[in-house]
Amino acid sequence: MLTVILILVKGLITAVLLLSAFGLMTWLERKVLARFQFRPGPNRLGPAGVLQFVADGLKLVFKEEIIPTAADRVVYLLAPFISLTAALIAFAVIPWGPPIHIFGQTVPMEIGGPNIGILFIFAVTSLGVYGLILGGWASSNKYSLLGGLRSTAQIISYELAMGLAVTGVLLAAGSADLNTIISKQYHLWFIVPQILGFIIYLITMVAETNRTPFDLPEAENELVAGYHTEYTGLKWAMYMMAEYINMITVSGLATTLFLGGWHGPWLPPEIWFIIKVAAFMYFFIWLRATLPRLRYDRLMAFGWKVLLPVALLNTLATAVWVAVAR
Amino acid sequence: MLSSVVFWIAAVLAVSGALGVVTTRNPVHTALSLVLTMLSLGVLFLLLHAEFLAVVEVLVYAGAVMVLFLFVVTLLMAGVKPPKEEHHLRLAYQTLIAGLFGLILFVLVLHSVVGAGWVGTLAGPQGGSFGSIASFGTALFTRYLLPFELTAVVLLVAVIGVVVLGREQE
Numbered sequence: 009m010l011t012v013i014l015i016l017v018k019g020l021i022t023a024v025l026l027l028s029a030f031g032l033m034t035w036l037e038r039k040v041l042a043r044f045q046f047r048p049g050p051n052r053l054g055p056a057g058v059l060q061f062v063a064d065g066l067k068l069v070f071k072e073e074i075i076p077t078a079a080d081r082v083v084y085l086l087a088p089f090i091s092l093t094a095a096l097i098a099f100a101v102i103p104w105g106p107p108i109h110i111f112g113q114t115v116p117m118e119i120g121g122p123n124i125g126i127l128f129i130f131a132v133t134s135l136g137v138y139g140l141i142l143g144g145w146a147s148s149n150k151y152s153l154l155g156g157l158r159s160t161a162q163i164i165s166y167e168l169a170m171g172l173a174v175t176g177v178l179l180a181a182g183s184a185d186l187n188t189i190i191s192k193q194y195h196l197w198f199i200v201p202q203i204l205g206f207i208i209y210l211i212t213m214v215a216e217t218n219r220t221p222f223d224l225p226e227a228e229n230e231l232v233a234g235y236h237t238e239y240t241g242l243k244w245a246m247y248m249m250a251e252y253i254n255m256i257t258v259s260g261l262a263t264t265l266f267l268g269g270w271h272g273p274w275l276p277p278e279i280w281f282i283i284k285v286a287a288f289m290y291f292f293i294w295l296r297a298t299l300p301r302l303r304y305d306r307l308m309a310f311g312w313k314v315l316l317p318v319a320l321l322n323t324l325a326t327a328v329w330v331a332v333a334r
Numbered sequence: 335m336l337s338s339v340v341f342w343i344a345a346v347l348a349v350s351g352a353l354g355v356v357t358t359r360n361p362v363h364t365a366l367s368l369v370l371t372m373l374s375l376g377v378l379f380l381l382l383h384a385e386f387l388a389v390v391e392v393l394v395y396a397g398a399v400m401v402l403f404l405f406v407v408t409l410l411m412a413g414v415k416p417p418k419e420e421h422h423l424r425l426a427y428q429t430l431i432a433g434l435f436g437l438i439l440f441v442l443v444l445h446s447v448v449g450a451g452w453v454g455t456l457a458g459p460q461g462g463s464f465g466s467i468a469s470f471g472t473a474l475f476t477r478y479l480l481p482f483e484l485t486a487v488v489l490l491v492a493v494i495g496v497v498v499l500g501r502e503q504e
């Protein structure tokens with residue numbers, strides 16, 4: 009019984025933290041992007057405009073809820089919910105600190121730690137794509153539909169290269185358990201022996217979260233807003249939350265797999281985890297301010313003809329290295 | 335106690351998803367019902383301590399195969415209305431035959447399950463390395479090596495077939 013209560017409490021805390029991080033992240037993105045473009049950015053509400061996300065949220069709550077007449081009502085309402093749920097669940101197994109001791113109990117920081125940790129994240133995030141394709145289809149709008157189809161093709165294609173890049177780490181650590189992977193990096197982060205895998209992971213994680221330069225599903229110059237064209241108010245906000253929480257999750261996974269997780273000198277481990285994740289989040293914004301969007305056929309060709317073969321080679325090389333070292 | 339509660343929820347969802355596959359008119363709803371069944375089966379695998387199989391069920395079937403199904407269905411269905419009731423009635427005797435075969439299959443499965451004495455056991459093999467990636471891999475590359483390699487050849491043939499068929503005609 010105690011375990012169940014503990015899991016519920018940890019789930020609640022993690023969800024609240026993730027959603028607050030989402031709010032802060034939207035403010036940070038607008039602020040940093042503005043700096044890149046020599047603008048002040050939001051600066052009216054709170055110190056340096058930090059309360060801007062509260063105003064944004066309130067505005068979205070009071071927006072009119074629109075459901076297109078031709079829409080498939082049930083699926084239309086279900087789609088953003090699927091996206092957000094999958095995004096929140098995926099983070100559940102990422103350890104963001106060492107276990108803590110309270111009331112004579114050892115409590116791990118993550119909600120659940122199955123020994124198939126990595127695969128769990130992949131399984132859950134692969135369900136998140138349903139939110140995009142169903143939202144695009146249920147809206148009965150050709151731009152939405154095309155956006156949904158594009159996202160599906162893109163995410164499935166890049167998921168393969170991402171999985172193979174992670175397989176390299178999995179082989180090097182000899183385990184799929186995230187805590188074991190972190191402890192194996194105590195002396196040397198996996199970014200050094202797995203540098204190729206890290207680069208592939210970095211590219212695919214941007215593609216998986218539909219961010220610039222891979223934000224084809226919502227390319228505004230050709231598809232209006234892609235799969236969420238017909239969504240308003242809180243349902244639109246749910247899609248945004250899912251996108252940003254997915255960014256946090258892939259950054260958290262990158263930290264865990266390649267940058268030694270929460271390990272670090274002097275500062276508390278949780279702070280180290282946040283610093284490393286924040287670095288990846290900044291990288292996302294930096295890319296958005298710097299790179300133009302790819303053309304769709306280039307995107308698919310790059311995924312299948314460059315990333316996948318390189319990721320396969322990396323996996324093969326790692327496997328040989330592990331076999332020889334043993 | 336808790337596991338039997340989870341079992342009943344997952345079992346009811348799995349069966350209702352399967353019923354949804356054969357009763358819903360709209361192909362997208364049909365595909366979604368199938369996804370519901372697969373997710374419930376994943377939960378049932380977890381209850382049997384087959385963690386790896388559970389994740390693969392969700393990752394491969396629900397996360398990849400069904401997404402591709404939906405991809406094709408939504409692409410072809412754009413602007414097409416689902417068939418009306420009259421179309422359904424025209425398939426009256428097919429429905430009967432399908433129902434009959436379904437019933438026979440159900441009786442056969444029930445017979446073999448009861449015959450094997452699997453009734454009333456919820457717990458799978460406990461503890462050890464059962465269901466782990468290592469034991470799964472070992473079994474795949476020792477005992478089931480030949481079927482595994484043959485499957486790989488079949489997949490290769492399929493891939494080459496797609497490339498040949500999909501190539502532009504000169």
